[in-house]
Amino acid sequence: MATASLIKAPVGQSPGTGGRMVAGRGGGGGVVRCSLQGAVVGGRAEWQSSCAVLSSKVAGLGPAVNGRAAPSFVNGHVAPLVPEPAAKDGAGLDLVPVSSVNGGGAARNLPQPLRISDLSPAPMHGSQLRVAYQGVPGAYSEKAAGKAYPGCDAIPCDQFEVAFSAVELWIADRAVLPVENSLGGSIHRNYDLLLRHRLHIVGEVQLPVHHCLMALPGVRKECLTRVISHPQALAQCEHTLTAMGLNVVREAFDDTAGAAEYVAANGLRDTAAIASSRAAELYGMEVLADGIQDDCGNVTRFVMLAREPIVPRTDRPFKTSIVFAHDKEGTSVLFKVLSAFAFRDITLTKIESRPHRHRPIRLVDDANVGTAKHFEYMFYVDFQASLAEPRAQNALAEVQEYTSFLRVLGSYPMDMTPMTAGSSSTVTSSDSSSPPPPSPSST
Protein backbone atom coordinates (compact mmCIF):
# COMPACT_ATOMS: atom_id res chain seq x y z
CA MET A 1 0.00 0.00 0.00
CA ALA A 2 1.41 3.36 -0.97
CA THR A 3 1.40 6.36 1.34
CA ALA A 4 1.04 10.04 0.52
CA SER A 5 1.55 13.41 2.19
CA LEU A 6 -0.75 14.40 5.02
CA ILE A 7 -3.75 16.50 4.03
CA LYS A 8 -4.55 19.16 6.61
CA ALA A 9 -7.68 21.17 7.25
CA PRO A 10 -7.27 24.72 5.92
CA VAL A 11 -6.16 27.20 8.56
CA GLY A 12 -9.15 28.83 10.24
CA GLN A 13 -11.43 25.94 9.39
CA SER A 14 -10.62 23.63 12.22
CA PRO A 15 -13.37 21.25 13.21
CA GLY A 16 -13.39 20.77 16.96
CA THR A 17 -11.06 18.11 18.25
CA GLY A 18 -13.19 17.44 21.28
CA GLY A 19 -10.68 18.79 23.78
CA ARG A 20 -7.84 16.74 22.35
CA MET A 21 -4.31 17.97 22.61
CA VAL A 22 -3.54 19.67 19.34
CA ALA A 23 0.16 19.31 18.94
CA GLY A 24 2.38 21.00 16.42
CA ARG A 25 4.34 18.57 14.36
CA GLY A 26 7.24 20.80 13.48
CA GLY A 27 9.83 18.93 11.53
CA GLY A 28 7.88 15.72 11.78
CA GLY A 29 8.44 12.89 9.32
CA GLY A 30 8.05 14.48 5.89
CA VAL A 31 4.63 16.00 6.49
CA VAL A 32 3.57 18.31 3.71
CA ARG A 33 0.99 21.04 4.25
CA CYS A 34 -1.78 20.97 1.70
CA SER A 35 -4.91 23.02 1.33
CA LEU A 36 -8.10 21.18 0.59
CA GLN A 37 -9.95 24.32 -0.41
CA GLY A 38 -7.42 25.13 -3.06
CA ALA A 39 -7.10 21.42 -3.80
CA VAL A 40 -3.33 21.90 -3.85
CA VAL A 41 -1.73 18.54 -3.44
CA GLY A 42 1.89 18.33 -4.48
CA GLY A 43 2.65 16.32 -7.62
CA ARG A 44 -0.94 15.59 -8.47
CA ALA A 45 -1.63 18.40 -10.92
CA GLU A 46 -2.09 16.12 -13.86
CA TRP A 47 -4.39 13.77 -12.05
CA GLN A 48 -6.41 16.66 -10.68
CA SER A 49 -6.95 18.19 -14.07
CA SER A 50 -8.35 14.82 -15.13
CA CYS A 51 -10.69 15.00 -12.17
CA ALA A 52 -11.70 18.51 -13.13
CA VAL A 53 -12.59 17.32 -16.63
CA LEU A 54 -14.61 14.52 -15.15
CA SER A 55 -16.33 16.75 -12.60
CA SER A 56 -17.42 19.19 -15.29
CA LYS A 57 -18.79 16.31 -17.36
CA VAL A 58 -20.69 14.98 -14.39
CA ALA A 59 -22.01 18.43 -13.48
CA GLY A 60 -23.88 18.62 -16.75
CA LEU A 61 -25.58 15.31 -16.33
CA GLY A 62 -28.29 15.72 -13.74
CA PRO A 63 -28.93 13.61 -10.70
CA ALA A 64 -29.09 10.05 -12.05
CA VAL A 65 -25.92 8.09 -11.58
CA ASN A 66 -25.09 4.60 -12.73
CA GLY A 67 -28.32 4.59 -14.63
CA ARG A 68 -30.45 4.55 -11.53
CA ALA A 69 -31.93 7.13 -9.29
CA ALA A 70 -30.00 7.14 -6.03
CA PRO A 71 -32.21 5.28 -3.51
CA SER A 72 -34.17 8.07 -1.90
CA PHE A 73 -35.51 7.69 1.58
CA VAL A 74 -35.10 11.27 2.72
CA ASN A 75 -38.64 12.20 3.58
CA GLY A 76 -39.70 10.37 0.48
CA HIS A 77 -40.92 6.94 -0.39
CA VAL A 78 -38.85 3.87 -0.88
CA ALA A 79 -37.86 4.22 -4.50
CA PRO A 80 -37.97 1.06 -6.61
CA LEU A 81 -34.60 0.04 -7.94
CA VAL A 82 -34.37 0.79 -11.63
CA PRO A 83 -32.50 -1.81 -13.67
CA GLU A 84 -29.19 -0.51 -14.88
CA PRO A 85 -29.15 0.10 -18.66
CA ALA A 86 -26.35 -1.80 -20.33
CA ALA A 87 -23.46 0.37 -21.44
CA LYS A 88 -23.36 0.48 -25.23
CA ASP A 89 -19.90 -0.94 -25.65
CA GLY A 90 -18.80 -1.62 -22.14
CA ALA A 91 -15.81 0.72 -22.38
CA GLY A 92 -14.64 2.67 -19.32
CA LEU A 93 -13.89 6.37 -19.03
CA ASP A 94 -11.10 7.47 -21.29
CA LEU A 95 -9.15 10.38 -19.91
CA VAL A 96 -6.86 10.37 -22.91
CA PRO A 97 -6.88 12.69 -25.91
CA VAL A 98 -9.89 12.12 -28.09
CA SER A 99 -7.82 11.68 -31.26
CA SER A 100 -5.99 8.68 -29.90
CA VAL A 101 -9.31 7.06 -29.00
CA ASN A 102 -10.99 7.50 -32.34
CA GLY A 103 -8.04 6.53 -34.38
CA GLY A 104 -8.63 9.07 -37.19
CA GLY A 105 -11.41 9.88 -39.65
CA ALA A 106 -13.91 12.74 -39.62
CA ALA A 107 -14.84 12.25 -35.95
CA ARG A 108 -11.20 12.54 -34.98
CA ASN A 109 -11.35 15.61 -32.74
CA LEU A 110 -14.96 15.55 -31.69
CA PRO A 111 -15.60 15.05 -28.00
CA GLN A 112 -16.92 11.64 -27.09
CA PRO A 113 -20.34 11.41 -25.46
CA LEU A 114 -20.18 10.54 -21.78
CA ARG A 115 -21.34 6.96 -21.27
CA ILE A 116 -23.13 5.51 -18.29
CA SER A 117 -20.06 3.43 -17.50
CA ASP A 118 -18.08 6.67 -17.19
CA LEU A 119 -19.94 7.35 -13.98
CA SER A 120 -18.95 4.13 -12.30
CA PRO A 121 -17.62 4.64 -8.78
CA ALA A 122 -14.49 2.69 -9.79
CA PRO A 123 -11.21 4.64 -9.74
CA MET A 124 -10.96 7.07 -12.61
CA HIS A 125 -7.29 7.95 -12.60
CA GLY A 126 -5.24 4.87 -13.04
CA SER A 127 -5.40 1.52 -11.38
CA GLN A 128 -4.86 2.63 -7.79
CA LEU A 129 -7.76 3.54 -5.60
CA ARG A 130 -7.02 6.57 -3.43
CA VAL A 131 -8.27 6.10 0.11
CA ALA A 132 -8.35 8.93 2.67
CA TYR A 133 -7.94 8.16 6.37
CA GLN A 134 -7.47 10.21 9.52
CA GLY A 135 -3.99 10.08 10.96
CA VAL A 136 -0.44 9.64 9.72
CA PRO A 137 1.25 6.51 8.34
CA GLY A 138 1.25 3.79 10.99
CA ALA A 139 -2.25 4.70 12.23
CA TYR A 140 -4.76 1.86 12.55
CA SER A 141 -6.96 3.66 10.06
CA GLU A 142 -4.19 3.29 7.47
CA LYS A 143 -4.15 -0.45 8.15
CA ALA A 144 -7.93 -0.55 7.82
CA ALA A 145 -7.64 1.21 4.45
CA GLY A 146 -5.22 -1.51 3.34
CA LYS A 147 -7.54 -4.25 4.56
CA ALA A 148 -10.51 -2.70 2.79
CA TYR A 149 -8.69 -1.95 -0.44
CA PRO A 150 -5.49 -3.99 -0.78
CA GLY A 151 -2.86 -2.14 -2.78
CA CYS A 152 -4.65 1.19 -2.46
CA ASP A 153 -2.93 4.55 -2.28
CA ALA A 154 -3.61 5.57 1.35
CA ILE A 155 -3.93 9.34 1.87
CA PRO A 156 -3.33 10.61 5.43
CA CYS A 157 -5.59 13.44 6.63
CA ASP A 158 -5.19 15.37 9.87
CA GLN A 159 -8.91 15.40 10.75
CA PHE A 160 -11.91 13.15 10.10
CA GLU A 161 -13.63 16.08 8.41
CA VAL A 162 -10.74 16.43 5.96
CA ALA A 163 -11.10 12.78 4.95
CA PHE A 164 -14.80 13.42 4.15
CA SER A 165 -13.89 16.54 2.14
CA ALA A 166 -11.11 14.74 0.28
CA VAL A 167 -13.69 12.35 -1.17
CA GLU A 168 -16.22 15.11 -1.85
CA LEU A 169 -13.58 17.10 -3.75
CA TRP A 170 -12.40 14.09 -5.77
CA ILE A 171 -8.98 14.17 -4.13
CA ALA A 172 -9.70 10.65 -2.88
CA ASP A 173 -12.04 7.92 -4.13
CA ARG A 174 -12.92 6.57 -0.69
CA ALA A 175 -12.57 7.43 2.98
CA VAL A 176 -12.11 4.80 5.70
CA LEU A 177 -13.26 5.92 9.14
CA PRO A 178 -13.51 4.24 12.55
CA VAL A 179 -17.05 4.21 13.92
CA GLU A 180 -16.86 1.95 16.95
CA ASN A 181 -14.51 -0.04 19.10
CA SER A 182 -15.27 -3.12 21.16
CA LEU A 183 -13.80 -1.53 24.31
CA GLY A 184 -14.15 2.22 23.84
CA GLY A 185 -17.59 2.25 22.17
CA SER A 186 -18.79 4.55 19.42
CA ILE A 187 -16.69 7.27 17.81
CA HIS A 188 -19.41 9.88 18.00
CA ARG A 189 -17.75 12.48 15.87
CA ASN A 190 -17.94 10.22 12.85
CA TYR A 191 -21.63 9.53 13.40
CA ASP A 192 -22.26 13.27 13.38
CA LEU A 193 -20.14 13.73 10.25
CA LEU A 194 -21.97 10.93 8.43
CA LEU A 195 -25.13 12.97 8.80
CA ARG A 196 -23.58 16.30 7.92
CA HIS A 197 -21.95 15.03 4.71
CA ARG A 198 -23.56 13.33 1.75
CA LEU A 199 -21.23 10.38 1.35
CA HIS A 200 -22.48 6.79 1.24
CA ILE A 201 -21.29 3.83 3.27
CA VAL A 202 -20.08 1.24 0.75
CA GLY A 203 -18.42 -1.28 3.05
CA GLU A 204 -17.11 -2.12 6.50
CA VAL A 205 -13.96 -3.69 7.92
CA GLN A 206 -13.25 -4.90 11.40
CA LEU A 207 -9.67 -4.63 12.52
CA PRO A 208 -8.08 -6.26 15.59
CA VAL A 209 -6.23 -3.47 17.38
CA HIS A 210 -3.00 -4.43 19.12
CA HIS A 211 -1.37 -1.55 21.00
CA CYS A 212 2.28 -1.07 21.98
CA LEU A 213 3.76 1.29 24.57
CA MET A 214 6.77 2.94 22.94
CA ALA A 215 9.44 5.51 23.75
CA LEU A 216 12.68 6.79 22.32
CA PRO A 217 15.41 4.13 22.23
CA GLY A 218 17.11 3.75 25.62
CA VAL A 219 14.29 5.37 27.63
CA ARG A 220 13.21 3.26 30.63
CA LYS A 221 9.62 3.03 31.92
CA GLU A 222 10.67 4.61 35.23
CA CYS A 223 11.70 7.83 33.41
CA LEU A 224 8.23 8.37 31.93
CA THR A 225 5.95 11.15 33.21
CA ARG A 226 3.50 11.25 30.32
CA VAL A 227 1.76 8.90 27.86
CA ILE A 228 0.15 10.34 24.76
CA SER A 229 -2.18 8.75 22.20
CA HIS A 230 -5.56 8.92 20.54
CA PRO A 231 -8.28 9.11 23.25
CA GLN A 232 -9.73 5.77 22.09
CA ALA A 233 -6.33 4.10 22.39
CA LEU A 234 -5.81 5.58 25.88
CA ALA A 235 -9.24 4.30 26.90
CA GLN A 236 -8.51 0.85 25.47
CA CYS A 237 -5.33 0.56 27.59
CA GLU A 238 -6.63 2.27 30.74
CA HIS A 239 -6.43 -0.69 33.14
CA THR A 240 -3.20 -2.12 31.76
CA LEU A 241 -1.43 1.22 32.16
CA THR A 242 -2.57 1.38 35.78
CA ALA A 243 -1.59 -2.24 36.41
CA MET A 244 1.90 -1.53 35.00
CA GLY A 245 2.35 0.93 37.88
CA LEU A 246 3.36 3.79 35.61
CA ASN A 247 3.20 7.17 37.31
CA VAL A 248 2.19 9.06 34.18
CA VAL A 249 -0.35 11.61 33.03
CA ARG A 250 -2.35 10.65 29.97
CA GLU A 251 -2.81 13.16 27.21
CA ALA A 252 -4.95 12.93 24.13
CA PHE A 253 -3.45 13.27 20.70
CA ASP A 254 -4.98 13.38 17.21
CA ASP A 255 -4.02 9.82 16.33
CA THR A 256 -1.87 7.00 17.67
CA ALA A 257 0.89 7.09 15.05
CA GLY A 258 0.93 10.89 15.19
CA ALA A 259 1.70 10.59 18.91
CA ALA A 260 4.67 8.33 18.18
CA GLU A 261 5.87 10.71 15.48
CA TYR A 262 5.55 13.67 17.87
CA VAL A 263 7.65 12.03 20.60
CA ALA A 264 10.30 11.08 18.04
CA ALA A 265 10.36 14.43 16.24
CA ASN A 266 10.69 16.38 19.50
CA GLY A 267 13.16 14.04 21.21
CA LEU A 268 10.89 13.71 24.28
CA ARG A 269 12.59 11.35 26.74
CA ASP A 270 9.89 11.68 29.42
CA THR A 271 6.99 10.82 27.12
CA ALA A 272 5.74 7.50 25.74
CA ALA A 273 3.19 6.91 23.01
CA ILE A 274 0.60 4.19 22.50
CA ALA A 275 0.50 3.12 18.87
CA SER A 276 1.00 0.19 16.50
CA SER A 277 4.23 -1.73 16.04
CA ARG A 278 4.35 -0.33 12.49
CA ALA A 279 4.33 3.20 13.96
CA ALA A 280 7.26 2.22 16.23
CA GLU A 281 9.18 1.04 13.17
CA LEU A 282 8.32 4.08 11.06
CA TYR A 283 9.34 6.64 13.69
CA GLY A 284 12.32 4.82 15.22
CA MET A 285 10.67 4.15 18.59
CA GLU A 286 11.43 1.27 20.95
CA VAL A 287 8.57 -0.94 22.09
CA LEU A 288 8.53 -1.06 25.91
CA ALA A 289 5.42 -3.24 26.18
CA ASP A 290 3.52 -5.13 23.52
CA GLY A 291 -0.22 -5.90 23.56
CA ILE A 292 -1.23 -3.42 26.26
CA GLN A 293 -4.92 -3.23 25.27
CA ASP A 294 -7.17 -4.24 28.16
CA ASP A 295 -8.78 -7.02 26.13
CA CYS A 296 -7.01 -9.22 23.62
CA GLY A 297 -10.18 -9.20 21.52
CA ASN A 298 -9.93 -5.44 20.99
CA VAL A 299 -11.53 -4.70 17.61
CA THR A 300 -12.34 -1.45 15.80
CA ARG A 301 -15.01 -1.30 13.12
CA PHE A 302 -14.38 1.03 10.20
CA VAL A 303 -16.74 2.05 7.40
CA MET A 304 -15.74 2.87 3.85
CA LEU A 305 -17.34 5.93 2.28
CA ALA A 306 -17.79 6.90 -1.37
CA ARG A 307 -19.52 9.61 -3.36
CA GLU A 308 -21.97 7.10 -4.85
CA PRO A 309 -23.79 4.20 -3.21
CA ILE A 310 -23.11 0.67 -4.39
CA VAL A 311 -25.88 -1.43 -5.88
CA PRO A 312 -27.23 -3.61 -3.06
CA ARG A 313 -27.15 -7.36 -3.69
CA THR A 314 -28.67 -10.47 -2.19
CA ASP A 315 -25.98 -13.05 -2.98
CA ARG A 316 -23.97 -12.37 0.18
CA PRO A 317 -24.60 -10.97 3.68
CA PHE A 318 -25.34 -7.27 3.59
CA LYS A 319 -25.81 -4.68 6.29
CA THR A 320 -27.80 -1.45 5.95
CA SER A 321 -27.22 1.68 8.04
CA ILE A 322 -29.94 4.27 8.55
CA VAL A 323 -30.46 7.38 10.62
CA PHE A 324 -33.85 8.71 11.66
CA ALA A 325 -35.54 11.25 13.91
CA HIS A 326 -39.10 11.81 14.97
CA ASP A 327 -40.79 14.93 16.11
CA LYS A 328 -44.30 13.64 15.76
CA GLU A 329 -46.50 13.44 18.79
CA GLY A 330 -47.06 9.90 19.86
CA THR A 331 -45.83 7.27 22.19
CA SER A 332 -43.45 4.37 21.78
CA VAL A 333 -42.05 5.60 18.47
CA LEU A 334 -38.72 3.91 19.03
CA PHE A 335 -40.48 0.68 19.97
CA LYS A 336 -42.58 0.84 16.80
CA VAL A 337 -39.55 1.50 14.62
CA LEU A 338 -37.59 -1.38 16.09
CA SER A 339 -40.56 -3.71 15.82
CA ALA A 340 -40.74 -3.01 12.06
CA PHE A 341 -37.47 -4.95 11.88
CA ALA A 342 -38.32 -7.55 14.52
CA PHE A 343 -41.56 -8.57 12.77
CA ARG A 344 -39.58 -9.29 9.62
CA ASP A 345 -36.87 -11.25 11.41
CA ILE A 346 -34.29 -8.62 10.59
CA THR A 347 -31.45 -8.59 13.08
CA LEU A 348 -30.32 -5.20 14.38
CA THR A 349 -26.57 -5.05 14.90
CA LYS A 350 -26.23 -1.55 16.32
CA ILE A 351 -28.26 1.34 17.69
CA GLU A 352 -26.80 4.69 18.62
CA SER A 353 -28.43 7.96 19.60
CA ARG A 354 -26.92 11.41 19.15
CA PRO A 355 -28.31 14.80 20.16
CA HIS A 356 -30.46 16.44 17.49
CA ARG A 357 -28.20 19.27 16.32
CA HIS A 358 -30.86 21.74 15.31
CA ARG A 359 -33.36 21.04 18.06
CA PRO A 360 -31.59 19.40 21.00
CA ILE A 361 -34.38 20.05 23.53
CA ARG A 362 -38.18 20.04 23.25
CA LEU A 363 -40.18 21.87 25.89
CA VAL A 364 -43.53 20.47 26.82
CA ASP A 365 -45.71 22.73 28.96
CA ASP A 366 -48.08 21.26 31.42
CA ALA A 367 -49.99 23.99 33.26
CA ASN A 368 -50.33 21.84 36.35
CA VAL A 369 -46.81 20.59 36.88
CA GLY A 370 -44.50 22.91 34.89
CA THR A 371 -42.34 22.50 31.79
CA ALA A 372 -40.82 19.17 30.86
CA LYS A 373 -37.58 19.25 28.89
CA HIS A 374 -37.18 16.32 26.53
CA PHE A 375 -33.91 15.69 24.80
CA GLU A 376 -34.29 15.13 21.05
CA TYR A 377 -32.19 12.53 19.31
CA MET A 378 -31.06 11.26 15.96
CA PHE A 379 -31.09 7.46 16.02
CA TYR A 380 -28.56 5.47 14.01
CA VAL A 381 -29.47 1.85 13.34
CA ASP A 382 -27.55 -0.88 11.50
CA PHE A 383 -29.52 -3.94 10.44
CA GLN A 384 -28.52 -7.16 8.82
CA ALA A 385 -30.25 -7.14 5.42
CA SER A 386 -29.69 -5.77 1.96
CA LEU A 387 -31.70 -2.90 0.60
CA ALA A 388 -32.39 -5.14 -2.39
CA GLU A 389 -34.49 -7.43 -0.16
CA PRO A 390 -38.24 -6.75 -0.09
CA ARG A 391 -38.33 -7.32 3.69
CA ALA A 392 -35.81 -4.47 4.17
CA GLN A 393 -37.69 -2.19 1.78
CA ASN A 394 -40.96 -2.91 3.57
CA ALA A 395 -39.41 -2.35 6.99
CA LEU A 396 -38.11 1.03 5.85
CA ALA A 397 -41.45 1.99 4.35
CA GLU A 398 -43.00 1.27 7.74
CA VAL A 399 -40.26 3.14 9.62
CA GLN A 400 -40.99 6.12 7.42
CA GLU A 401 -44.56 6.21 8.70
CA TYR A 402 -43.38 6.66 12.28
CA THR A 403 -40.57 9.14 11.67
CA SER A 404 -40.15 12.70 10.48
CA PHE A 405 -36.71 12.14 8.96
CA LEU A 406 -35.16 9.02 7.50
CA ARG A 407 -31.96 8.62 5.54
CA VAL A 408 -30.22 5.49 4.32
CA LEU A 409 -26.50 5.92 4.94
CA GLY A 410 -25.63 2.84 2.93
CA SER A 411 -26.31 -0.81 2.17
CA TYR A 412 -23.05 -2.73 1.95
CA PRO A 413 -21.41 -6.16 2.29
CA MET A 414 -20.67 -7.25 5.84
CA ASP A 415 -17.09 -7.97 6.83
CA MET A 416 -17.18 -11.77 7.12
CA THR A 417 -13.43 -12.37 7.51
CA PRO A 418 -12.46 -14.56 10.48
CA MET A 419 -11.44 -12.55 13.53
CA THR A 420 -7.90 -13.54 14.42
CA ALA A 421 -5.55 -11.21 16.28
CA GLY A 422 -3.40 -9.31 13.84
CA SER A 423 -5.46 -10.70 10.98
CA SER A 424 -4.62 -9.09 7.71
CA SER A 425 -6.96 -11.09 5.52
CA THR A 426 -8.64 -8.99 2.93
CA VAL A 427 -12.29 -8.14 2.59
CA THR A 428 -14.15 -8.92 -0.57
CA SER A 429 -16.54 -6.18 -1.39
CA SER A 430 -18.96 -5.26 -4.15
CA ASP A 431 -17.06 -2.02 -4.00
CA SER A 432 -13.74 -3.59 -4.93
CA SER A 433 -12.70 -5.59 -7.92
CA SER A 434 -12.49 -8.81 -5.91
CA PRO A 435 -15.00 -11.58 -6.62
CA PRO A 436 -17.68 -12.19 -3.98
CA PRO A 437 -17.44 -15.20 -1.66
CA PRO A 438 -19.87 -18.13 -2.02
CA SER A 439 -23.41 -16.87 -1.75
CA PRO A 440 -25.47 -17.40 1.36
CA SER A 441 -29.19 -18.03 0.90
CA SER A 442 -31.02 -14.84 0.14
CA THR A 443 -34.44 -14.10 1.51
Ligand SMILES: O=C(O)C(=O)C[C@]1(C(=O)O)C=C[C@@H](O)C=C1
Ligand atom coordinates in the same frame (compact mmCIF):
# COMPACT_ATOMS: atom_id res chain seq x y z
O1 LIG B 1 -5.29 6.79 15.89
C1 LIG B 1 -5.37 5.84 15.10
O2 LIG B 1 -4.41 5.11 14.83
C2 LIG B 1 -6.65 5.57 14.47
O3 LIG B 1 -6.69 4.95 13.44
C3 LIG B 1 -7.88 6.03 15.19
C4 LIG B 1 -8.49 4.98 16.11
C5 LIG B 1 -9.90 5.43 16.57
O4 LIG B 1 -10.38 6.49 16.22
O5 LIG B 1 -10.52 4.65 17.29
C6 LIG B 1 -8.63 3.72 15.39
C7 LIG B 1 -8.47 2.52 15.97
C8 LIG B 1 -8.12 2.40 17.40
O6 LIG B 1 -9.33 2.08 18.03
C9 LIG B 1 -7.61 3.66 17.97
C10 LIG B 1 -7.69 4.82 17.33
